[in-house]
Amino acid sequence: MATSKSVNFPRIIIIGGGFGGIQLAKNLEDKEVQVLMLDRHNYHTFQPLLYQVATGGLEADSIAYPLRKIFKGQKNFKFRNAEVETIFPERKAVSTNIGEFYYDYLVVATGSDSNFFGSKTLEHYTMPMKTIPEALNMRSMILQNLEEALIETDPVKKEALLNFVVTGGGPTGVELAGALSELKRHILPKDYPELDMHDMNIFLVEGSPTVLGPMSPQSQRSSHEFLEELGVKVLTSMRVASYDGDKIVLSDGNEIVTRNVLWSAGVRGVVPEGIPADKIVRGGKIQVDVFNRITGYDDIFAIGDVAAMITGENPHGHPGVAPVAMQQGQHLAVNIVRIINKEAPLPFKYKDKGSMATVGRNRAVVDLGKIRFQGVFAWFVWMFVHLMTLVGFRNKLVVFVNWVWSYFSYDRGTRLIIRPFNRQSMTEDTKVK
Amino acid sequence: MATSKSVNFPRIIIIGGGFGGIQLAKNLEDKEVQVLMLDRHNYHTFQPLLYQVATGGLEADSIAYPLRKIFKGQKNFKFRNAEVETIFPERKAVSTNIGEFYYDYLVVATGSDSNFFGSKTLEHYTMPMKTIPEALNMRSMILQNLEEALIETDPVKKEALLNFVVTGGGPTGVELAGALSELKRHILPKDYPELDMHDMNIFLVEGSPTVLGPMSPQSQRSSHEFLEELGVKVLTSMRVASYDGDKIVLSDGNEIVTRNVLWSAGVRGVVPEGIPADKIVRGGKIQVDVFNRITGYDDIFAIGDVAAMITGENPHGHPGVAPVAMQQGQHLAVNIVRIINKEAPLPFKYKDKGSMATVGRNRAVVDLGKIRFQGVFAWFVWMFVHLMTLVGFRNKLVVFVNWVWSYFSYDRGTRLIIRPFNRQSMTEDTKVK
Structure with a gap:
């Protein structure tokens, strides 16, 4: 039976179901690995359209998609709705609000959060x-x-x-x-x-x-x-x-x-506890090499917005956009399989397909x-x-x-006050993320 | 100018933008009255489809509609997003979280809430x-x-x-x-x-x-x-x-x-403070006469789920369904105009068009x-x-x-955990209404 056999395959934990995490997990389908994705939300968010939700143009549900549904039928994939607390590289473990998980390879794909520059x-x-x-x-x-x-x-x-x-x-x-x-x-x-x-x-x-x-x-x-x-x-x-x-x-x-x-x-990387401070560079991102490996580790990687791949060609790293995360996810799937097979990993090359923005x-x-x-x-x-x-x-x-x-x-669908916002008691709690 | 002239027209305050309140306000368009609707939500909820939201079949925004938008262009209509606190019949006033409002005629169309039978x-x-x-x-x-x-x-x-x-x-x-x-x-x-x-x-x-x-x-x-x-x-x-x-x-x-x-x-009527306890009958509803007038008042009415029109024909009142509320709203619009014009009001007659339910x-x-x-x-x-x-x-x-x-x-759209629910701290606060 596939399930019991797969228990011995190397386990890859992916923290985060954003653009990068999804591409990575998808591209590991049918590979001899176990994939475990952890995310504090049970859905993927299409962040480029969040502004249309905020301004009443679209329903929230239209730009989000249940993570379990994305991977429906992928036999080597599991999802846990969990908030990651700390990474323990020496024990190859990740602690979360629902318990500890052990990895052979860990991928930090936690994305970015708003940057208030310390204020x-x-x-x-x-x-x-x-x-x-x-x-x-x-x-x-x-x-x-x-x-x-x-x-x-x-x-x-x-x-x-x-x-x-x-x-x-x-x-x-x-x-x-x-x-x-x-x-x-x-x-x-x-x-x-x-x-x-x-x-x-x-x-x-x-x-x-x-x-x-x-x-x-x-x-x-x-x-x-x-x-x-x-x-x-x-x-x-x-x-x-x-x-x-x-x-x-x-x-x-x-x-x-x-x-x-x-x-x-502005944004800054969301870095889980347990990544040493000396790996974190400008913008709160984690420094990675051209294989998306966090410098100093051979089993921990970072992709997407949270990763800073600083090279001679790219002294500022890559832009924090979906295509970078997606390409890094796809590429890392190839590299992880190569590493498992004792082959040399291939350096990541970003193919910039262009950029766009809409004003109205x-x-x-x-x-x-x-x-x-x-x-x-x-x-x-x-x-x-x-x-x-x-x-x-x-x-x-x-x-x-x-x-x-x-x-x-010339109309917009939805302008309901469904989550009444209490300014007086504006605390971390009411600002639910 | 119509606006300044209308200031002298009688003011009708409608508490609640449910099926009854909406029909009443709509049917007062072009009448020589001022209509002020108060609701704690800024939207109308299509309650018959709430269960599809709860089970992930529909987005919340698809079964709600902004109240302001429903009355777009209705010149004698105003809306205030306010929580009603107390009714003061002797002063013809309604106090809310955003201040007091004065009425010539008051209509309680507050609907019903869950009945836990005191537990x-x-x-x-x-x-x-x-x-x-x-x-x-x-x-x-x-x-x-x-x-x-x-x-x-x-x-x-x-x-x-x-x-x-x-x-x-x-x-x-x-x-x-x-x-x-x-x-x-x-x-x-x-x-x-x-x-x-x-x-x-x-x-x-x-x-x-x-x-x-x-x-x-x-x-x-x-x-x-x-x-x-x-x-x-x-x-x-x-x-x-x-x-x-x-x-x-x-x-x-x-x-x-x-x-x-x-x-x-089960449900019970949502009765604002200030309605005397002796007007409240079984199911927490307010007893009204055949003109939807609260017994003992000539300027306060109740329609829909919160009203109990108990007569010889209808010893249990009408069922708590949308058509009753809608018909009472339409009918009361006629009666309020008649009362303003010193004409006798007409008794309400429910036209039962039937009922239906879906299992799957x-x-x-x-x-x-x-x-x-x-x-x-x-x-x-x-x-x-x-x-x-x-x-x-x-x-x-x-x-x-x-x-x-x-x-x-054979699929459903939306099963996102957008309002994480904390059972441990389940209080009046987290059970947002």
């Missing part, structure tokens, strides 16, 4: 968006603050409820600011006829001189123009110096009163190497690529139906 | 399903207990995790038990190949001698047979005597170890007066009627797509 007040008062519960919290906060603005009589407090500040001009920040402005233009005037939508301001604060830093100058320029066309106030070469829950102080000394600070200013209806930017285009066609390409990358036919179908519906109706 | 332990340990957050809690509990069953080594504890007890053989209980059994048959074996699904038991406990008490004997018999075909153990003339979180004691002395008690055994794929029962049918055709009728009653074209479309998908794929 406890920013972490406390701003709203991050890296998980589905966080996106739902953000949706609730936006809608609850609009409800509150309706009944607020103090003009400064009302202004704070209607000012939205998005931090970080990467794809997430740009997409979030764009989606907010479409809410403001097409949806909120109908929902809140009592509010004057001219009072609602959307700011995008970016530290560097341009938005979409890693993209081409054309894409940077176009997306900046698109944002301004949509009424977003883009503040580049600007940082948030402080935020006390009511007022942002910017690096140039200017202030914005706001109760809505949507944090997408008919407004997106696409860089495919030397081929660059912006506007309507780019927007359709963006939608097509994202639909195709979504896991599961039902999700593709439901998202497609929603997008077609929104396109023709 | 604090049942309320504490069982899982109700009257709101979207509760349905999501139930979904999380079911999935978390299955995950736990996988790793539980104590056989009795494992049995408790795999025993599901649904209390109450009304439409909700029947539909929930049926949906659980379809999960067990078609979905869970693929998701949990490590669990032996024969160990999973589903019990339906009903106090009276038959399920679906108010329906025809044919429908009662068929639904009972359908449930047994699906493997549900139907225990009629049986009650839950006690439950301590681990073990149910039944009224015949038998015991079932279970961590999953899904409570649909191809298995439903329908009573339309003397016309009664069961099985596949009834199931299609049930789906058609529910689709048509859903608010909003997008919701109809998304639910339709999901149902068609499930029908052909």
